[in-house]
Amino acid sequence: MYDTTRPEMNVDQLHTKISARNVQVFYGTKQAIKDLNVEIQDKTVTAFIGPSGCGKSTFLRCINRMNDTIDSARVEGEIMMDGSNIYDRGVDPVQLRAKVGMVFQKPNPFPKSIYDNVAYGPKIHGLARNKAEMDEIVETALRGAALWTEVKDRLQESGTGLSGGQQQRLCIARAVATAPEVLLMDEPCSALDPIATSQVEELIEQLRSQFSVVIVTHSMQQAARVSQKTAFFHLGNLVEYGDTDDIFTRPQDSRTEAYISGRIG
Amino acid sequence: MTGLAFALLLSASLAGYVMNRRAALALRDGGQRLHSLGMFHGLYALLLVLVPAFVVTVLWIMLQGSAINALTMSGLPDGVVTDAVNPQLILTEIQSIAGGRIFGEPEPWKLEAAERMNSLHAASGWLLVLVVAALSAALLYTSRRQVAADFRARQAAERIVMGLMITCSLIAVFVTIGIVFSLVFESVRFFQMVPLTDFLFGTRWEPQIPIRADQVAAEGAFGVIPVFLGTLVITFVAIFIAVPVGLMSAIYLNEFASRSFRAVAKPILELLAGIPTVVYGFFAILTVAPALRAWGAALGIPVAPNTALAAGGVMGIMLIPFISSFADDALSAVPRSLRDGAIALGATRSETVLNVLFPAAIPGIMGGVLLAVSRAIGETMIVVMAAGLIATMNINPLDSVTTITVQIVTLLIGDTAFDSPKTLAAFALGLMLFIVTLFINILALRIVRKYREQYD
Amino acid sequence: MTDFPNDGTKSGGQQWASEAFKGRLAKRHRKETGLKLLGLAALSLAFLMLGILLWTLISGGAQAFRQTHVTLDVPISAEMVDAADPAAGNYRGVIGEAMQATFPDAAPDQMRALSGILSNAAQFVLRDRVVADPELIGQTVEIRVPTSDTYDQLNKGNVDEGSAEATRRLSDEEIRAFRQLEAEGRITLPANWALLTNADSRFPELAGLRGAIIGSFYALLVCFVISFPLGIGAAIYLEEFAPKNKISDVIEVNINNLAAVPSVVFGLLGLAVFLNWFGMQRSAPFVGGLVLALMTLPTIIIATRAALKAVPPSIREAAMGVGASKQQVVFGHVLPLAMPGILTGTIIGLAQALGETAPLLLIGMNAFVTAAPGSPFDASTALPTQIFIWADSPERGFVARTSAAILVLLGFLVLMNAIAIFLRNKFERRW
Structure with missing residues (x-):
């Protein structure tokens, strides 16, 4: 199990995992992100908040180069991860995505068994040498996603037969099974009921001990509950970035304040 | 004469329109409040005249032929129609004489009958014109009498239009009923001559039967198994080529091709589907079969001149766009979120396609493949031109095999006599073809529909 | 849990950078390229076949x-x-x-x-x-x-x-x-204008397509006159008026299945019903047109329904709102807006009918006729059946003439499809 007895790490020791410099994103001729600079720290939950269409999901999809799959999307500037630019010519997006996992807004389990869903990533990346190792990876990932006790007796059943909350946790298990370094979550709770949401939120808190987690949410309460750092996006601009407590209690920018107090959104 | 009848009914209905509209407007000008606009009074008259007169004319044209034939045949002098001579053949000959195509020196009674047939045709034409004129006049009179201020002309006209539209949609059903009925009717006559079990389980198909009773010839044999076997061989060859090529093309176009390449390549691929089958047949005999023979000779393998490979291969080429468009649709219908899920895990595009999209799209693709199988079984011209005529118990695609459709066409091409088992056998084959393809089509359409619902 | 590196950056980073992983990655990319090449090869094969087909026809038919x-x-x-x-x-x-x-x-x-x-x-x-x-x-x-x-x-x-x-x-x-x-x-x-202006002949140097072209024209005319109104009537009823019940379902399933019935079966229908029962003239383009009309009907119905469906409900509501009856709405507003789509579908259906051969063979439109038909009731051939006859003839001159006849047929098909595309691009609206 996860080592929860380990003492909390000192904030000073946390190094920067991802740093974005002058990032611009265009869809065709439309600019979705303007001149964005941000530093995301390791072993931290960073929340992106802002009104819909503000570019938060777009930026999230830049971090694992998912935007490459959209023909009209174009990314400028640089996003450094552990000191190297992920948009360099030599970087293989396939390898990058193995390091940067992603969980989507709507649960999207493959129409395969629960086991195969979780084992898919390790299988394609060749992380297990034999069946026993694979079983262990699957179990660990499902335990990590707090799903193991619910599904351990029906691993061969279809992943699409689970409830919405279970499906989303299955997707999280699928993402953590490849042992990523960063986990991106795009509004992971928006399709879930309150109980499932709180389960997923608990999970995020646990995952922080191993990954850097970046979560996009439209719920400010959620951001306040789960994150240590918060970034506020508005109309393609990163307006304000800082400790979650500061953003919610002492916003520096009038737009942030307006959003938090519910006047824009 | 037919033209005159049509002109008559058209002008009568137009006259009805003008007349009733004028009458209605006159009522209005007389100070009465009309329930319907004058136009609808006119429209009502137009439809009331047009529809019955048109139906009568069309039925007349369709039915006059058999009536005239019956009259001609019954007017033949006694003794010329004997058991030895097929009355169908006599009728065909008289018809062609009447049409001005005289071969050799026909007997005088045939010339006479042909003349009588022509005069019957002329009489029938005049009678039709007369009937249409009388009918139109009667209907014009009826509709004119109905013009009144409170006559609901719009509702009446709309009722007629609604009836017409319902008839139109029922015609599609009638066509199916007509197909089933005609096939079953002739097949039943066939099975009175040849037992059903001989047909279904016989292993010899030799439909050459004596035309005259005294002719020495082999008894015809009507066992469908070798014909069916040949159909399967050719279908298998076609599917064996069309499915992998179509599928891989769809995967390439869907996943790897740039947008501009796709915009050019897809229509070119569709061209293959637009080429008439007779062209493919010609291609098979002119280019493919000789090429296959030459390659076979070079390799020391004997290849029959009309090998099943040529017909099946060309049919496979024809089916490529069919498979590829179905596969393309099925792959595109897989939700984007599944694709994103796989890619975000670090799967390459090919892994995404093969492990996630393709398994999810299999039902849709299967539906397309089944429809392609049904097409291949029912495809006619390619095999008529490029496959063999002799039915053998043989599944070697290098040899010549025959198919159901080839046999249907060979049995029916040229003059047909509807009382010989040879002609009727074609209908029995047709019935079998219809049942098999219908079954496959229903299955395929159901699979495709289920698949679409799953992701909608 | 022991050897699975789940403690984050350090071992994860090592793992992704390991030689073994890089080797696997290279192999996976090779597989990707392999699939891509396979797809390209499949596509090239299809194009190659199309190319050979056209080249054979053009090089053989040009003479x-x-x-x-x-x-x-x-x-x-x-x-x-x-x-x-x-x-x-x-x-x-x-x-x-x-x-x-x-x-x-x-x-x-x-x-x-x-x-x-x-x-x-x-x-x-x-x-x-x-x-x-x-x-x-x-x-x-x-x-x-x-x-x-x-x-x-x-x-x-x-x-x-x-x-x-x-x-x-x-x-x-x-x-x-x-x-x-x-x-x-x-x-x-x-x-060789005689190729277009002469009728068929036993002598290749005299044989032409006039009879076949006129025969095909009459057959298509009959096909259009019958299937267009019937198809539109049926489609309007099914799309706009039919109650959603079992009977409508049966009609709908029936139409979809009819569209997939093998064409030779329609030939059998024509032979048994039109020729044998109704005693119509064998080899006549009129009968050919009738059979083709029955085949084209489902295509036109399906295309018309799609075109009607594409007209937004707001148009219907607007017209209903000013007190028009349902039929006035459909015939006055919806149908005219759907017409370009309907015409496009109809032309494509007619182009298919023009290339259809098997049903015409069964009703005898492969007769040897040396005069062009004067009316749809005269015996005649059609373009595809003429191709079939010529392809069967042994003389060398007929080989080239078959290819030429095919080129003429393909020319007509290209023309019809071009008209359909033109109509679609010119008149189709995006709602």
């Missing part, structure tokens, strides 16, 4: 668009042709004399072979000239007539003159005679 002609001076003697009845003249003899004059050295038994240079049509060409203008009797006229097929092939370079004399269809002497005519400048190779 048939020109026809070797020979120009001959023919003295029309009054002995052979009686001025009182020019139509009954011995034109065969006249031409024989002209040939003898052209080859003065040839012995009578050679002459028979040499007169084979001219097509059988020569005497009729001459007769028509003289009948039209009896003044010509007693004069010498210059006529230009097609050569027979074997000499046409010789002129087009399809006869291997180096091969043994016994294996070819022309003797050395015949070839010499032809070369002599060529040297005298009597041989020309003009455009």
